[in-house]
Amino acid sequence: MNRSLKIYVYPHQKDDPFSNVLLAVDFEPGGNYASESYFKKVLKMSHFITRDPSNADLFFLPFSIARLRHDPRVGINGIKDFIKSYIFNISHEYPYWNLTNGADHFYVACHSIGRFAMEKVVDVKINVIQVVCTSSYFVSAYIPHKDASLPQIWPRLGGNPDFAPYKRKKLGFFAGSLNSPVREKLLEWWGNDSDIFVHSGRLERSYTEELLGSKFCLHVKGFEVNTARIVDALFYGCVPVIIANHYDLPFADILDWKHFSVIVATLDIPLLKKILQGITQQEYLVLQSNVLKVREHFQWHVSPIDFDAFYMVMYELWLRRSSLRLQ
Structure with a gap:
């Protein structure tokens, strides 16, 4: 080529x-x-x-x-x-x-x-x-x-950040406007959870700190299936969780997304915590290691x-x- x-x-x-x-x-x-x-x-x-x-x-x-x-x-x-x-x-x-x-x-x-x-x-x-x-x-x-x-x-400016997996205390993180039924459902189920942080409005900590401090970062369909959040997660070493049905993922003809992300159907939002907690520590470490490997493909x-x-x-x-x- x-x-x-x-x-x-x-x-x-x-x-x-x-x-x-x-x-x-x-x-x-x-x-x-x-x-x-x-x-x-x-x-x-x-x-x-x-x-x-x-x-x-x-x-x-x-x-x-x-x-x-x-x-x-x-x-x-x-x-x-x-x-x-x-x-x-x-x-x-x-x-x-x-x-x-x-x-x-x-x-x-x-x-x-x-x-x-x-x-x-x-x-x-x-x-x-x-x-x-x-x-x-x-x-x-x-x-x-x-x-x-x-x-x-x-x-992006500067080099790739790399926060060690053991420093990531939150199980999951999402912040964004509630501009779709999918996001509203996410907030309804997990808005007050102690392990999955779902937020709408101004964050107390910086967006970057939240990404660096979370194991899984949620990419949730808004007006469109795509947002910049999925690449934000990759850049900051956070395993993306994709909750956006019908999304033809970037570079899917080249990259196997199941090796560095978790895909959850919108109907399974009530099961989100169970799904993420069901991923063993070893499985998570493999996913996170692969995130660090593939993020070079998502930089201009x-x-x-x-x-x-x-x-x-x-x-x-x-x-x-x-x-x-x-x-």
Whole structure:
């Protein structure tokens, strides 16, 4: 993959009035949706780019959902029309889309609006590889194995923290707004528990301290199946407990999540404590050790490092490249 994968990025004029939503970011990405910006920024500088479309395995559609969302000329309500116009233009100016009806094309989006943005271009939903954070196979817009799950990752400064397992006193931890029935059910059952700390509102201790002091950190579905909490847990060496049905987990084609996380069905929230206490100390130590091993795959770097998030996404794309080259 590293030697042979080639990607063609559709060009645009620098004086294009919408060049700001097609260019890679010229600043350090930040916030919940940094993954989209990081990918574009790193891809632009990578050896995977080819200027010769005849050598390309895949074609990148470089529009940014995050930037379109904040552009006053487009906004949330205008994204669908923008994407429709963009696909119409490239399919008439270039021959590559029409060779496969977009099956060897891909785009990247982390904001949840991304999965609604393609509703006026059915071919995108059906054929294009969608690399998105909102990777729910319960939603018709997302097709597992064709599409790929992008982890929602906050930018990180400094090295990896490592709090020894014996210093983790809390059995479980969750903090967040109650923006879904699943989270409300979690608080109902475990809001006053002495072993599982479930909190809504301002924390007395810092979020980081809670992550470092807990054995298991709960990733609970909110408005969407995805949040940055799952990668927060990995970064701070806390074993993720995933309570989000229909979540196509990031890099699931590459990583076996059962070796470094615990997956609990939302219906089993009343059994959560029993499930976690049923994990032996030895089993926990194996899970936590594997967390420390895999967290390198969930980090972005401006200059990519082998096996980091950028290379993991590239490998997901490599797995999805077309086996049939149409000339």
